[in-house]
Amino acid sequence: MASTARATIRPSTVLIRCNCTPNARLRRPRREFHSSPSQRTDGVFRELTSMRVRTPWIEALRKQQAESADPHKPSGMPKMPPGRDLTPKRMRDSYHSVTIPLARDPWLLDSYLNSSGHIRLGTIFMDLDALSGVIAYKHTGDAVTTVTASCDRIIINHPLKEICDLQLSGNVTYATGRSSLEITMQVAKAPKHDEPIKNEDILINCAFTMVSLDPATRKPVPVNPLTVETPEERRLYELGERNSQVRKDLVKTALIKHTPNDEESDLIHAYWQKQLRYHDPHDELRRPDHVHYMDTTVLKTATIMQPQNRNRHHFMIFGGFLLKQTFELAFTCCSAFAHARPTFVSLDPSTFQNPVPVGSILYLTATVVYTDPPLIGAPGENSDAEIPYTRIQVRVDSKVRDVEHGHSKPTGQFNYTFVVEKNIRVMPRTYQEYMMYLDARRRAEQVGESMKKDGAGLSPKAAEESVTE
Template identity: 80%
Template sequence: MAHLSRAALRRLSVATKSDRRHSCPHFIRAFPASSRAFHSSSPRRTDGVFRELTEQRVRTPWIEALRKRQAEERYPAASSEQPSVPKERKLTPKRMQDSYSSVVLPLAQDPWLLDTYLNSSGHIRLGTIFMDLDALSGVIAYKHTGDDVTTVTASCDRIVINHPLHEICDLELSGKVTYATGRSSLEISMQVAKAPQAGEKVKPEDVLIHCTFTMVSLDPTTRKPVNVNPLIIETPEEQRLYKLGERNSKIRKQRKDTALIKHTPNDLESDLIHAFWQKQLQYHDPYDELRKPDNVHFMHDTRLQTATIMQPQNRNRHHFMIFGGFLLKQTFELAFTTAAAFAHARPTFVSLDPSTFQNPVPVGSILYLTATVVYTDPPLIGAPGENVDQDSKYTRVQIRVDSKVRDVEHGRSKPTGQFNYTFNVEKNIRVVPRTYQEYMYYLDARRRAEQVKETLQEEGIGLSPQTAEDSVTE
């Protein structure tokens, strides 16, 4: 094509349009069936959000949404500051099944769709699946709340690999609201599984991912929380799911109440800080033969950063803020890169641990992401009475990704979220904090790791590093 003249290209374009009008039998014969047809505009293939979910998320072209907002800014309505959702409105209790939604990604059937989900080694990019899960959580939330409120992602409480995939197959994403008391927040439980045959149900061993998202409903005008419909519990299984939601809610409150930003470390944690400080003194003591081993790295040396301008193509359904799933994909891929750079080995995803969306990310802002290795398990120094296998072949690496935004003029800055990812690496490697801030990062990550380990043991979820390595996902 590079050697065709402009005139030839014009003739080809005219012939193509003519052939399309007349079913183009000779045109079809000229090109193999496997070739992609010409289009006047590119098809709506997005990076990781399946078209059925994209249509729910973006309903108006950006130029129309922008012109509408510019018109509203020129001629603001007198009642623009009044709540658009009345305080007293009828909130009829709903069943869990009322919000159930599912979508099948035909990855095994559609190679061009699969093309948007694969990485360079032929593995499914989990970041793209996370985008789809966040989009699906929005669909589920609005089925429960209705369209008169604005519902946003407040936190991702957990994403865990249950069973690995051993081959590329069609995937079913499904979920429903499993916890809602009638206040502004609701918890959505979702799963990704091998798509079952028609008339069959998903088998437990076919579930790839289980996850929970917390959503919050706001008044579209005032951006203040508004109440949503409570849930009706009908079966023992629904009772179990509801109790899990209660437990997760209590854990979130407990984590907030005991956060290191509010309280000093406890006695055990203070002893750990002191032990790390003593270890570093040994490393630098000219009269001590102990030196920092090659597999031990200081935390500040593990840091990676990115800066990206937020474009409208990644907006949410309310047009002027960035879609939460896009942030999950960006933070996951930076965390993956950080783990790989730290270990010089290919990481295997274990879990997205409790993470928060603090503030929205506006379209047009500049997003700064900072990823740091904040904890390794086994640790370099264990707590008293803790059994630590310092010769373990595998290490669990926890990556903290902090996000903030600035306007283009760099006049204002605000934090937008913290995301915590855990990976397995086939390497005996350790991270060591040095500054007080790094010690707080380390202790916060240690608390998170212990808490996640307890909940996974309670539910019998989790993979061995060897099993996880065989998966066709990252």
């Protein structure tokens, strides 16, 4: 009887079984299978994920169960250590940068691209929110709980014309010593050999507002104020001061509290008159094909929140995940409305109202709320209705329910602006839609003035040339 040879199988080698003699089996060529290295990431760049999630979910869950405490409710007992050091800090103390090697790592790039080969901006937004958390804790320390309160702006400044390594960087630029702080960040082509970043290589500028809370009571606590040392730091600090004042002014004049002003009331009346003409059988005017009612633009989703997308405090969802989800729904809503591929222009002032617990159900509703040029301009307002591009503002409202659907609360409002090479208009026709339209119109005017003052923003033609969405 022929002896059976013993084959050593390496981890990457598979021996194929066959109905043949042992000697023939040994002569059969081996087939080797290779797999890419495991990517321990939830969509956020690995380095930022490791900084955010430091304890496995099962350990955090077992600890919470052992303590028999509800992680979604404040304990009421202050946890802040007495005598915290609130010495003023410098801007550069919180500086942090991360380079994402998209050009050097094709498997990493694979998780950043969409079906058309463009970089998914929603994934970049996740990275930016994760980076803002790292920067915030470098300023406040780990004793507090720091959460994202709002995103004041994310603006595309220059088109990215090729796939390249990206450098994300930023620092705290505004903090008065109260509970909030503003973090300014940028995304740019990664410089070579420690060269300075050129202005034309900056893809994104953005600002996030963070709030520090007591980990137990969830009440705001003071943070270290900033000291300003250079003219550039003074400019950034004053910009943060201006953003803070704009937010306060918007709250004071919000349509939820006050009636529309005279100009806005005239605009509502003009839209109402236009609707009457569209439906009057004795009037020849009919709604044009490029005009769509606001209620026909709505898209909705419902998603259960899983622990893989938690923040560093384990039982709440990471804000960057919400940015990604809302951006991609807004992009889809805009595409369905325009029947064209939209190009992202900016994330306009948006707010995180309440935290989203792990295990809850998140409901998102996207609506096209404003188009520029508008269908009807305010009296004395000049707009070129014949330009080939239309700016489209999409509002995404989020709310959360527990699994039993016993409780519901709003968790945020996110406002995205896109541009399409198409003549298309949205038209409100209920009072609620009029309020959404006017709110979006105010935001578009405020953002437009701010971008003009700061020299920021991108032309529609230049935006189309970018390899980003």
